[in-house]
Amino acid sequence: MWEFVNFYFIPGLVLGCIYALGALGISLTFGILRFANFAHGEIMMLGAYFTFTIMGLTGWHPLVAALPSMALAALLMLYLDRQFFRPFRDSPTIMLVIASFGLMLMIRSAVWVFYGTQSKPLLRGFQRPTQYLDGAIQFPDKHLWIFLTTIVIMLAIWYLLTRTKIGKAMRAVSDSPELAKLTGIPVETVIRATWIVAACSAVAAGVLLAIDSQLDSLMGFKMLLPMFASAILGGIGRPFGAVLGGLVIGVAEELSAYPWIGVEPLLNPAYKTGMAFAIMVVMLIWRPSGLFKGRVF
Amino acid sequence: MTVLALEHIDAGYGDTAILHDISLQVERGEIVVVIGPNGAGKSTALKSVFGLLNITAGRVVLEESEITNTPPEQVVRLGVCYVPQTGNVFVNLSVQENLEMGAFVRSDDFRPRLDEIYAMFPDLAEKRRQPAGSLSGGQRQMVAMGKALMLEPKILLLDEPTAGLSPKYRGEIFQTVKAINATGVPILMVEQNAKQALGIADRAYVLVDGENRHTGTGPELLADQEVARMFLGAKG
Numbered sequence: 001m002w003e004f005v006n007f008y009f010i011p012g013l014v015l016g017c018i019y020a021l022g023a024l025g026i027s028l029t030f031g032i033l034r035f036a037n038f039a040h041g042e043i044m045m046l047g048a049y050f051t052f053t054i055m056g057l058t059g060w061h062p063l064v065a066a067l068p069s070m071a072l073a074a075l076l077m078l079y080l081d082r083q084f085f086r087p088f089r090d091s092p093t094i095m096l097v098i099a100s101f102g103l104m105l106m107i108r109s110a111v112w113v114f115y116g117t118q119s120k121p122l123l124r125g126f127q128r129p130t131q132y133l134d135g136a137i138q139f140p141d142k143h144l145w146i147f148l149t150t151i152v153i154m155l156a157i158w159y160l161l162t163r164t165k166i167g168k169a170m171r172a173v174s175d176s177p178e179l180a181k182l183t184g185i186p187v188e189t190v191i192r193a194t195w196i197v198a199a200c201s202a203v204a205a206g207v208l209l210a211i212d213s214q215l216d217s218l219m220g221f222k223m224l225l226p227m228f229a230s231a232i233l234g235g236i237g238r239p240f241g242a243v244l245g246g247l248v249i250g251v252a253e254e255l256s257a258y259p260w261i262g263v264e265p266l267l268n269p270a271y272k273t274g275m276a277f278a279i280m281v282v283m284l285i286w287r288p289s290g291l292f293k294g295r296v297f
Numbered sequence: 298m299t300v301l302a303l304e305h306i307d308a309g310y311g312d313t314a315i316l317h318d319i320s321l322q323v324e325r326g327e328i329v330v331v332i333g334p335n336g337a338g339k340s341t342a343l344k345s346v347f348g349l350l351n352i353t354a355g356r357v358v359l360e361e362s363e364i365t366n367t368p369p370e371q372v373v374r375l376g377v378c379y380v381p382q383t384g385n386v387f388v389n390l391s392v393q394e395n396l397e398m399g400a401f402v403r404s405d406d407f408r409p410r411l412d413e414i415y416a417m418f419p420d421l422a423e424k425r426r427q428p429a430g431s432l433s434g435g436q437r438q439m440v441a442m443g444k445a446l447m448l449e450p451k452i453l454l455l456d457e458p459t460a461g462l463s464p465k466y467r468g469e470i471f472q473t474v475k476a477i478n479a480t481g482v483p484i485l486m487v488e489q490n491a492k493q494a495l496g497i498a499d500r501a502y503v504l505v506d507g508e509n510r511h512t513g514t515g516p517e518l519l520a521d522q523e524v525a526r527m528f529l530g531a532k533g
């Protein structure tokens with residue numbers, strides 16, 4: 001029982017938090033800009049590398065160093081939007097998707113040039129799990145940070161989207177860009193706000209992932225599938241659906257390796273990322289609008 | 298005093314010309330109704346005021362200043378509010394959030410205005426927390442009008458506010474339009490339900506094939522033989 005909680009459920013929840021943060025950004029940009037941004041994973045990865053550099057310069061804790069990285073990534077994202085996405089605002093969606101794909105390759109290559117292709121740890125040393133309930137439940141402190149950081153960011157974004165003028169305008173544009181324009185909502189300003197939120201949440205996801213495992217120039221790319229699956233599961237364009245989708249997929253991936261029948265893992269752990277893919281395919285066939293009635297194209 | 302005037306407008310989508318030499322006028326305090334067969338260009342005429350398509354000849358004048366081809370975001374700021382024929386509420390936003398978005402360009406405290414709107418539409422006050430997409434067609438129309446009124450506009454443009462509504466709601470919407478007008482807001486309204494619309498109109502225009510066909514007061518057009526034959530279902 002405790003083995004199930006400690007080695008499957010808690011790691012699943014932690015992974016789910018990271019997926020949720022990533023999927024939130026994808027879902028938000030999809031809702032407002034109407035395209036699947038393949039460069040999102042790369043912003044995650046880049047944010048983690050920025051954080052690594054800032055830690056090297058200042059010796060700060062990764063979660064502190066993540067704050068200036070968020071600012072840097074947000075500025076970069078605004079610049080990239082201007083250069084790569086704005087010229088295609090009124091073009092067919094596929095143009096934007098291809099632009100984002102190109103951007104993904106460019107960012108990854110740039111990281112290879114500056115940081116090399118070797119993966120490296122963000123946190124050094126092995127963390128001994130902390131014990132709770134007389135040792136029944138145990139997990140490393142970093143998992144607690146990941147969990148708490150995710151909750152704080154989710155609450156902040158929830159507050160933004162439901163309680164502030166610009167956040168409500170973001171939801172309005174996601175709902176109907178035409179009507180937003182007729183209402184006098186400055187759509188370009190809303191788009192900029194969206195990129196800022198997407199970049200910050202991506203950096204958070206990237207840093208948490210690097211804390212959980214390590215810095216790796218392919219980490220963003222590897223996250224794309226589970227993040228898109230989460231966004232689809234939650235209903236694309238529904239940011240908080242994506243959060244739930246992320247948690248479900250994270251937990252499902254880890255639980256798929258639990259020895260449910262007999263003593264062998266149900267699914268060889270090497271295949272657990274296949275869970276995200278399977279869930280995505282099932283959702284697309286059975287209910288493409290996702291659990292929360294997102295958009296279907 | 299003239300609040301809004303379209304003067305000899307030619308306009309269309311891309312290269313397709315739809316409106317030919319259209320002129321319309323709304324005086325202070327008036328309800329002006331535009332009727333005409335499907336595809337006559339009624340919606341297009343409203344869109345041309347709002348900068349949604351290219352005006353190739355003629356002028357649009359708001360009070361004293363020309364606003365020909367001004368983009369929609371700016372037209373809103375100048376005090377013209379437009380309720381389109383379809384997709385006129387944010388379905389995923391609550392009723393209250395829709396109204397707040399209506400006030401987006403306001404920087405002052407709009408809460409007193411919100412209370413006035415709820416007083417005008419008591420049904421909406423009860424449903425303020427519900428997503429607008431969950432309301433009935435008539436209630437949505439009220440959200441759309443309430444949202445437009447948040448700005449205390451100089452003029453309100455309505456495109457077929459009663460389209461697809463039951464007769465009961467239709468009557469209610471016409472009463473609401475009259476009530477809004479009574480608060481001093483001039484209204485330019487496109488309508489299919491010609492008889493009822495002419496009944497509340499100070500003046501009306503009949504558009505056919507993108508051109509002005511008839512113009513007159515509501516009662517004049519109601520009494521007109523040709524208008525009666527075209528729109529009111531009367532024979533001969």
Ligand SMILES: Nc1ncnc2c1ncn2[C@@H]1O[C@H](COP(=O)(O)OP(=O)(O)OP(=O)(O)O)[C@@H](O)[C@H]1O
Pocket residue numbers: 310313315333334335336337338339340341342382
């Ligand atoms: N977005 C568009 N692009 C190209 N042509 C259009 C567009 N919208 C309308 N039209 C054309 O413009 C003409 C006038 O359309 P409009 O919508 O103004 O008619 P209407 O009088 O409002 O009709 P209805 O009573 O059906 O609403 C029609 O021939 C229509 O096909």
Ligand SMILES: [Mg+2]
Pocket residue numbers: 339340341382456
């Ligand atoms: Mg029309």
